[in-house]
Amino acid sequence: MADQIFFGAAPYVLLTIAVVGLFWRFSTNRYSWSTQSSQFLENRTLFFGSFPWHYGIITILVGHFIAFLIPSLVFAWNGAPARLYLLELVGLALGFLALFGLLALIYRRITNARVKTMTSSWDVLILIILIIQVVTGLGNAIFYRWGSNWYAAAAVPWMWSILKFNPNVDFVRNLPLNTKIHIFNAMIFIGFIPFSRLVHFVVINPYKYLVRPYQVVRWYHRNPKTENIVQYK
Amino acid sequence: MDIRAQLSMSFHMDKCIGCHTCSVSCKNVWTTRRGAEYMWWNNVETKPGAGYPLTWEDQERYRGGWEVSGGSLRLKLLKGPGKIRTLANIFFQPNLPTIDDYYEPFTYDYQNLFNAPASDDQPTARAKSLITGDFMEKIALGPNWDDDMAGSPLYAANDPNLKGLSDSQKELLTKFHKLFFFYFPRICNHCLNPACVASCPSGAIYKRGEDGIVLIDQDTCRAWRFCVSACPFKKPYYNWATGKSEKCIFCYPRTETGQANACAHACTGRIRFVGVLFYDADRIEEVAKSPDERLVEAMREIILDPNDPRVVEEAKKAGIDENWINAAQQSPAYNIFKKWRIGMPNHPEFRTLPMNFYIPPLSPILHNAKADGGGMFDPVSTEFFTEIDKMRVPVRFLANFLSAGNEQVVIESLKKQMAVRLYVRQQRIGDVGDAAVKSALSAVGLTPKDCEDIYRVLTLGTFQERFVIPETHREAQTTVDPRTMYEKRGTVGFGTKKREIITGRQW
Numbered sequence: 001m002a003d004q005i006f007f008g009a010a011p012y013v014l015l016t017i018a019v020v021g022l023f024w025r026f027s028t029n030r031y032s033w034s035t036q037s038s039q040f041l042e043n044r045t046l047f048f049g050s051f052p053w054h055y056g057i058i059t060i061l062v063g064h065f066i067a068f069l070i071p072s073l074v075f076a077w078n079g080a081p082a083r084l085y086l087l088e089l090v091g092l093a094l095g096f097l098a099l100f101g102l103l104a105l106i107y108r109r110i111t112n113a114r115v116k117t118m119t120s121s122w123d124v125l126i127l128i129i130l131i132i133q134v135v136t137g138l139g140n141a142i143f144y145r146w147g148s149n150w151y152a153a154a155a156v157p158w159m160w161s162i163l164k165f166n167p168n169v170d171f172v173r174n175l176p177l178n179t180k181i182h183i184f185n186a187m188i189f190i191g192f193i194p195f196s197r198l199v200h201f202v203v204i205n206p207y208k209y210l211v212r213p214y215q216v217v218r219w220y221h222r223n224p225k226t227e228n229i230v231q232y233k
Numbered sequence: 234m235d236i237r238a239q240l241s242m243s244f245h246m247d248k249c250i251g252c253h254t255c256s257v258s259c260k261n262v263w264t265t266r267r268g269a270e271y272m273w274w275n276n277v278e279t280k281p282g283a284g285y286p287l288t289w290e291d292q293e294r295y296r297g298g299w300e301v302s303g304g305s306l307r308l309k310l311l312k313g314p315g316k317i318r319t320l321a322n323i324f325f326q327p328n329l330p331t332i333d334d335y336y337e338p339f340t341y342d343y344q345n346l347f348n349a350p351a352s353d354d355q356p357t358a359r360a361k362s363l364i365t366g367d368f369m370e371k372i373a374l375g376p377n378w379d380d381d382m383a384g385s386p387l388y389a390a391n392d393p394n395l396k397g398l399s400d401s402q403k404e405l406l407t408k409f410h411k412l413f414f415f416y417f418p419r420i421c422n423h424c425l426n427p428a429c430v431a432s433c434p435s436g437a438i439y440k441r442g443e444d445g446i447v448l449i450d451q452d453t454c455r456a457w458r459f460c461v462s463a464c465p466f467k468k469p470y471y472n473w474a475t476g477k478s479e480k481c482i483f484c485y486p487r488t489e490t491g492q493a494n495a496c497a498h499a500c501t502g503r504i505r506f507v508g509v510l511f512y513d514a515d516r517i518e519e520v521a522k523s524p525d526e527r528l529v530e531a532m533r534e535i536i537l538d539p540n541d542p543r544v545v546e547e548a549k550k551a552g553i554d555e556n557w558i559n560a561a562q563q564s565p566a567y568n569i570f571k572k573w574r575i576g577m578p579n580h581p582e583f584r585t586l587p588m589n590f591y592i593p594p595l596s597p598i599l600h601n602a603k604a605d606g607g608g609m610f611d612p613v614s615t616e617f618f619t620e621i622d623k624m625r626v627p628v629r630f631l632a633n634f635l636s637a638g639n640e641q642v643v644i645e646s647l648k649k650q651m652a653v654r655l656y657v658r659q660q661r662i663g664d665v666g667d668a669a670v671k672s673a674l675s676a677v678g679l680t681p682k683d684c685e686d687i688y689r690v691l692t693l694g695t696f697q698e699r700f701v702i703p704e705t706h707r708e709a710q711t712t713v714d715p716r717t718m719y720e721k722r723g724t725v726g727f728g729t730k731k732r733e734i735i736t737g738r739q740w
């Protein structure tokens with residue numbers, strides 16, 4: 001029954017919160033859509049936190065995402081043991097990289113007075129969610145061997161069943177507790193995106209930057225609908 | 234030809250007395266909010282000096298501006314072809330200045346002066362950080378810290394413009410009888426080829442087509458902070474409280490209604506001039522790629538003559554309003570930069586094509602160079618023309634920060650200013666001699682009419698002569714009713730839809 005609630009119903013609640021929340025925040029309070037970077041206040045420890053954290057976690061997320069889209073690719077790759085070891089090892093290393101970065105970021109947030117004053121309760125909550133996520137993720141990789149294989153075999157079909165509005169909890173029912181926490185925490189994380197600085201990775205513009213011309217010119221004359229125009233009565 | 238209009242400010246540095254009235258009026262109008270205390274959209278530096286933020290001109294450290302590499306123009310920040318490097322550094326920027334390069338904003342614990350319990354000692358108001366709220370042991374840096382060359386061996390000695398000066402010239406920092414400094418007021422240059430715009434991954438920064446003002450769209454800014462690194466003048470500032478970058482907005486809510494900018498309006502020395510320039514946007518890249526010694530000349534070429542009937546026709550075709558064309562024809566900016574050729578851009582070698590122009594200061598000739606005794610500059614003397622290298626401020630220094638090292642451009646301006654002085658002195662006092670004046674004028678290619686005009690605008694200029702700011706047509710205005718100006722005080726002036734002042738994080 002608990003599985004039904006956590007992995008059958010909760011995903012819908014949290015996904016709805018994420019989608020509606022993002023739309024709500026974007027349409028009502030675009031001004032607050034920011035990374036809230038604190039590099040300007042402290043940049044020495046940040047280097048050891050931000051770089052490893054972002055590069056580690058983004059690569060791992062991309063890995064999760066590829067396996068989610070094409071699980072057969074994972075099975076094909078893992079067919080030869082050497083390649084399986086390589087994948088697992090790289091994943092583990094990136095996980096530790098992200099953990100190292102995250103710990104550095106937490107340390108910085110606790111010890112630096114300037115960064116501390118700019119820390120909101122949402123930041124604390126996010127850091128707790130993230131550390132749970134990374135630690136349980138590493139736990140999966142270390143204690144429950146060949147996670148890449150059973151991620152593609154169990155979690156991916158479950159995720160697809162959720163997306164197809166036909167939730168099948170059987171896929172995840174028998175997973176170890178550590179993995180269940182990892183999965184449920186990930187959903188909490190998604191549900192939190194609209195309510196924190198996490199919105200900063202829901203952005204399109206930086207990718208457009210690579211193809212747009214250097215200079216941006218806006219003409220109010222030619223396009224009166226340009227954003228920012230205020231009409232006072 | 235793609236003709237566009239640009240609002241431009243010029244500064245007559247000889248007349249700047251370093252009173253900071255401009256900075257204070259700017260601060261009162263725009264940056265009195267939390268997170269913006271350390272920002273001075275307008276600031277006045279002492280030159281030689283380290284500046285604000287410290288050594289901002291040192292692009293080896295900050296990597297702001299552009300460089301020409303393999304025949305193409307690219308952001309110095311990218312250190313390689315393509316923009317991928319920008320995205321690769323998005324999580325941590327190696328070249329970003331931190332608050333310690335500006336100063337930690339502080340206030341004083343004034344309440345203690347009233348509330349302190351009775352004691353044998355006088356109560357004090359200790360400094361308190363405006364970031365953390367904690368008491369500060371020591372104020373290490375503040376606004377205008379090295380004003381009037383305070384601590385020059387520590388601060389002014391690091392001025393990157395001292396590059397290429399001989400040791401004896403550098404004595405202007407330390408030897409009292411050689412000492413000379415001047416003030417350098419700075420606002421955003423609203424460049425034609427802005428590096429901040431080019432570096433913004435969000436596309437939040439833009440140049441307005443109608444008047445060339447460079448703005449940051451506060452709703453699109455995502456705090457990637459590239460503008461701060463890429464701008465060689467360090468004029469975009471990061472608001473650490475709201476997580477948005479902000480910059481000088483050229484007081485566009487004022488200029489749109491034909492009013493002078495807050496800084497320029499308040500200027501007690503009347504050193505500022507605001508006017509319209511027409512330029513050819515098709516040639517921006519070509520001009521920005523010019524070799525260093527030709528940069529100022531190339532920038533003068535891109536500015537079009539508003540009295541040329543063909544230019545007027547093109548301007549009309551481009552949809553520029555009649556009142557803008559009229560304003561361009563009376564523009565002090567055009568006269569100072571292009572017609573009289575006495576103004577020059579700040580650090581053109583950064584290749585952003587800055588659109589503020591500076592008239593370099595004259596300084597006394599070191600008459601006592603040989604005698605080492607004392608002595609004053611003799612204003613009657615025409616010696617200035619031959620002994621310009623004996624000026625207290627070395628031409629090299631001025632050239633380093635006004636003309637990409639091209640001394641001829643600076644000398645031309647200095648000699649013209651001196652010619653005007655001689656001309657007017659001959660008229661008023663008559664002790665220079667007509668022949669001397671005539672030869673001075675012909676040496677620099679000025680006509681008596683030019684001298685009259687330069688003298689009139691630079692010294693007697695009325696409000697209307699100094700600020701020729703056309704109103705923006707009502708349908709194209711971004712902030713319409715000037716009566717709302719008071720309400721909008723402190724709301725950043727970006728035309729954001731929020732009436733309330735946002736002073737911190739919301740999430």
